[in-house]
Amino acid sequence: MTNPSRHPADALRLDDPEALADPPAVWDRLLERYPDGLAPVYLGEGVPGWLMLTLDVHQQVMQDPEAFARDVGHWRDFHNGVVPERSPMRAVYTKRRNVWNEDGPAHRRYREIVVQALSGISRKHVVSHVEEVVDRVIDTFCTEGRADLVTRYASVVPLLVLCRLYGMEAHEGVAVCSAQRRVWDGAEDSLHVHAQLQRRMTALARRRREEPGTDLVSEFVAAGMDDEEIRDHLTFITAAAHEPSAHTIAHALRQLLDRKSRVVQLHSGSTVREAVNSSLWHAPPMHTLIGRFATRDTEVGGFEVAAGDCLVMGFGPAQQLLRRDERLDSETNRSYMVFGLGPHSCPSSGRDLALAIAETAVQQLDRRLPDAVLVDEHWQGVAAGRLSGVESLRVAFTPTDRIYEGAPWQLSPSPSTPETPTETPPHMLSTRLGRWLRWIWQG
Known part of the structure; x- marks a missing residue:
């Protein structure tokens, strides 16, 4: 297990459309580099996060609300100045009283x-x-x-x-x-x-x-x-x-x-x-979505995720990997994750x-x-x-x-x-x- 002090400088920028011009190729590279299912990424300039790549990692994170909360109040960088005050992310992820945020x-x-x-x-x-x-x-x-x-x-x-x-x-x-x-x-x-x-x-x-x-x-x-x-x-x-x-x-x-x-x-x-x-199976309408915030230090996908870290749902890479599973019918399967x-x-x-x-x-x-x-x-x-x-x-x-x-x-x-x-x-x-x-x- 690795425990990097900071994300690598060449980590994928999820806000860069040019870097994601060919999503399948990007997911292939990430899955090859991070076979355990979690990749360090940047949500914006200097804003670190973790991209979930596999179904197993999604299940670990999304089915454990005690360790991985939806409440943005747990997102350390949203409150310590790392996410800029005028960042568009503040409009999208500000705390709200609804079923998604609580x-x-x-x-x-x-x-x-x-x-x-x-x-x-x-x-x-x-x-x-x-x-x-x-x-x-x-x-x-x-x-x-x-x-x-x-x-x-x-x-x-x-x-x-x-x-x-x-x-x-x-x-x-x-x-x-x-x-x-x-x-x-x-x-x-x-x-x-x-x-x-x-x-x-x-x-x-x-x-x-x-x-x-x-x-x-x-x-x-x-x-x-x-x-x-x-x-x-x-x-x-x-x-x-x-x-x-x-x-x-x-x-x-x-x-x-x-x-x-x-x-x-x-x-x-x-x-x-x-x-x-x-x-929905071959072209999920959403590739990535900021989705969970660690409430305590936890091992995920070969990394030590720290309390307050942001985890991003990776519907694109996870579903691309699922489509390669010979046990699933590529035409009639309804295992889409969106x-x-x-x-x-x-x-x-x-x-x-x-x-x-x-x-x-x-x-x-x-x-x-x-x-x-x-x-x-x-x-x-x-x-x-x-x-x-x-x-x-x-x-x-x-x-x-x-x-x-x-x-x-x-x-x-x-x-x-x-x-x-x-x-x-x-x-x-x-x-x-x-x-x-x-x-x-x-x-």
Whole structure:
């Protein structure tokens, strides 16, 4: 066992997209260099961490909440100045009162509430929301004969479905998605944008407290959550569910476009389910995620991990190693790790919700645009806490009529939803997703 006084200078930087331009090759090098399953890495300049590489190490860490906590209060470098005050990591990993950030009794209480609230949303209810959202989104480009299925479809549908489940107004969904994307991407103004996001979530909680409905937020209110707890749970669910679902949809659609630029017709639900399953198995939507903090000195993967150290979940390398296991069926296996392990794993109701969104989105697109063909695609690199997947998926198809009458998505702010007067105008988004969302909502 080694006990290094500091991480090697050449350790992988998880915030460097160039270093992670070819993830499979990077994971191979790390697995060869650190066969016991743990690798020293840097989360940012001068910020050390440990990347978990194998299933065994993930199980050791994620199934022992006493030794490896979720509470960021245990992260030594988050509080001793090693993580800079203006680091984007502070916007993403600041302590919050939600099921992801708490341990012990508080975690168990939150998990019970979340599971009950999600279980109350039937698959039929979710599917009906997805079907309407899908048709309305497709209406925005179906007459054009061409579309980028990432920016104009996969990146939009999950967020809009979540907004429906929250009971949010349409224009609020745009603001939440734009803010969350900037925080997730580590934009320079992440802390400021995060504050805007928090105010919007709090305002929604207050409205639902006064006017409850049949939505997720109203369920949280009825379960006794205060406004801050609801705000922190909505922020977490948005980050955890939207973009991974978007990337899963994009990957599944890409798999169903063969090399001859034909869409494989989806005449059975099982075909769609296996396409979604295969996308999660071969291309997990998230490679890495800061996830646990050691509460005491512990041996892990051949290293002595010190109390206060940060451990990063390595879904990418661990799943890449699993795919080489001849005992696992590479096409039908469902051993993907992105839903987590241990007490903080995604509950089955949350997993079912994500899969329902992805499967319905893929099925509905084929129904509306059955002759779509792939024209061009592009893959993006990855970085710490970032998602992996298709950046663009351009297709051509026979133009078709819209389903809904009137201009597509001609939505305006509801008079029941006051704007927050303290908010400052947001920066112009650099992402195509942000520009596309504005186009949808503003017409």
